[in-house]
Every structure is written in structure tokens, then in C-alpha cells.
Amino acid sequence: ARSVHLVSRPQGEPVPEHFSIVDEAVAEPAEAEVLVRNRYMSVDPYMRGRMNDTESYVPPFALNRPMEGAALGEVVASRADGVAEGTLVLHNRGWREYATIPAAEARPVDPDRVPSVTSYLGIAGMTGLTAWVGLFDIARTAPGETVFVSGAAGAVGSAAGQMAKLRGAGRVVGSAGSTAKTDYVRDGLGFDAAFDYHDGPVAELLAEAAPEGVDVYFDNVGGEHLEAALHNMRNHGRMALCGMISQYNAVGPAPGPRDMFQAIARRVMMQGFIIGDHMHRMSAFLDDVGPWLADGSIRADETFADGIDNAPEAFLGMMRGQNTGKMIVRL
Numbered sequence: 001a002r003s004v005h006l007v008s009r010p011q012g013e014p015v016p017e018h019f020s021i022v023d024e025a026v027a028e029p030a031e032a033e034v035l036v037r038n039r040y041m042s043v044d045p046y047m048r049g050r051m052n053d054t055e056s057y058v059p060p061f062a063l064n065r066p067m068e069g070a071a072l073g074e075v076v077a078s079r080a081d082g083v084a085e086g087t088l089v090l091h092n093r094g095w096r097e098y099a100t101i102p103a104a105e106a107r108p109v110d111p112d113r114v115p116s117v118t119s120y121l122g123i124a125g126m127t128g129l130t131a132w133v134g135l136f137d138i139a140r141t142a143p144g145e146t147v148f149v150s151g152a153a154g155a156v157g158s159a160a161g162q163m164a165k166l167r168g169a170g171r172v173v174g175s176a177g178s179t180a181k182t183d184y185v186r187d188g189l190g191f192d193a194a195f196d197y198h199d200g201p202v203a204e205l206l207a208e209a210a211p212e213g214v215d216v217y218f219d220n221v222g223g224e225h226l227e228a229a230l231h232n233m234r235n236h237g238r239m240a241l242c243g244m245i246s247q248y249n250a251v252g253p254a255p256g257p258r259d260m261f262q263a264i265a266r267r268v269m270m271q272g273f274i275i276g277d278h279m280h281r282m283s284a285f286l287d288d289v290g291p292w293l294a295d296g297s298i299r300a301d302e303t304f305a306d307g308i309d310n311a312p313e314a315f316l317g318m319m320r321g322q323n324t325g326k327m328i329v330r331l
């Protein structure tokens, strides 16, 4: 069966040559293990960080080994008590067609509880939880407030903006990388305003879209967006620092906002968070957001790539903005 290997470490933007599709024998499951045929693999920005050989909150990918990532698959052979063949499981050995894993690392999921089974990789999984924790636990978004979300047409950003709105935000503004995406964010997702960050200085575009200022900034992008948000914050505003995708291909540390004194003058709270620390919030999140998923109040679009051969290109495409909503590889 085939898997995706990282064969060299990118400096700057990764290219297809950093990856290789390798065909290897699949191990038979040992006692307490299952063999899973992967059906869907999650494509995530944090994987770019794992391609660097630097210490971070997750270890680097090993070279010439299958990469990892969230995946959904079907148990095709089981030597674990209580896990039957045919069970659909969520696990972390993606980037390969078949995975032999301890049953304890494979969580059975119920396809009937979600709008589509791939929701477990997105809106009803880490993506949705990230949006919800960032907005409500970290930034303490309150009804009536103005919320600015960058990366608004992406998986986390589209969820964050819609959840803010459903919880009574006064005004929700999004930024994204094309007119097609800003139309989608406004007309498809119900944001009050959206701008294409290529259309001028982000601080000016944001000032036009949020003339009364911003109470909460949900940052997926960093860089110029973060600086622009700082200059548009209302007093006592809060920032949930979720991601900084504009800097993931940077070689060396990227500069921060130039006028950090604005954070003092405006009494701004900035907090970074890693969703892995907040897994205990999953059931409260599902209780809160489940009804919105069930009645269609939240839209969670997905962009699919097909086949393991296209997995590296799906990742590279996501980094360049080719996805709307969650990027998923379908096997």
C-alpha cells in the first residue's frame, strides 16, 4: 500500500520534490491492533511546521517515513476486543492508504451523528473545536461585539465567523484572498463584511469594514493582518492567536507588529492557544454546536483532492489558498 513520505526538508515554500509516494507492505495487526483502510485524510497547515527540524509543540516528521495526520478509515482486520471489522475510526496515521495501529489510538465514530462523515475531520472535530475555543474560551466573545476573522473562507475561519454570528456578535468581518472567496464569506456564510487582503493595506481595508473598531480578532494569518488588527482594536479588545499562515514558509523568525505600544494604549489582551490543550472541551463544544450542525445553521464546505498521489499537491494547494472550507484528501 502507498504512503506519502517527506524526503527532504523545505527551506521556504515546499514543492512536490520534497515528497515521495512509496509503496510498502502493510503489517498484519498484532494483538490489540487494527488494520485500517483510510478513506479520508485531513490536510492541515500545522503540517508545514512538522516539515522543519525544529523543536515545537509537535515533533518534526521523520524523513523517509510515512507522514502523519488526522484520518478517517474503516477497520478491515481486527485483533482488538470490541472493535469489529467495518467500524469507522478516527486516528492520526493519515498520509497512507492503510494503517496498522493500536486499537486504543483509533476512536470509533458514528456517521449518523454528523452532516457528513468527513465532518469529524472538520467542523465536528478539531477545526470546529478550534474556532469555538478560540472565540469563546480564549477571546471571550460577547454578544453585540465586532469580530474580525482572517482566513475567513478557510476551515477554521469560516466556522469561527459563523459561530460568532450565531452567538449574537454585532458585526462579523472576514478577510480572504480572492473576490470569489469574499463573496462566499459574505453571501454564503453570512458575514456582515469581507475584504480581499490583496486590495490594499490591510489596516485600511479593515478600518473601512469595521469603522467602529474591532473587539475580537481571531487570527489565522499573522504578519500584516495582525499589525492591522492591532491598529483597529477597540479598548479592552481581545485577540485569539490561532495561526500565522502568512509566516509558515518564512526562513527564520518573521517580524511582528511594528507598533506594539498599541496593545498597551488600547488595553489589548493577546493569547495564543494550541487546540490539543483543550480536548476536554470537545463534549461541551459538541453540545453547543451540534444543534447548529443538525439544523443547517452552520455551513461547512469542503474541498476534496482524490487519491494518495494528489496528497502532496493538496497540501501545497491549501497553503496557496486553493481550498474553500476544509481541505480533505479522498482515497
Ligand code: NDP
Pocket (backbone or CB within 6 Å): 043, 044, 045, 046, 126, 127, 130, 151, 152, 153, 154, 155, 156, 157, 175, 176, 177, 178, 181, 220, 221, 241, 242, 243, 244, 245, 246, 247, 273, 274, 275, 276, 318, 319, 320, 321, 322, 323, 324, 325, 326, 327
Ligand atoms: P484553511 O482552511 O484556512 O487553509 C489555509 C488558508 O490560508 C488558505 O486557504 C489561504 O486562504 C490562507 N493563506 C495562505 N497563505 C496566506 C497568506 N500569506 N495570507 C493570508 N492568508 C493566507 O486552514 P485551517 O482552517 O486548517 O487553518 C487556519 C489557521 O488556523 C492556520 O493558521 C492554522 O495553522 C491554524 N490552526 C491552529 C490551531 C491551533 O491549535 N492553534 C488548530 C487548527 C488550525 P486565502 O485564499 O484566503 O489566502
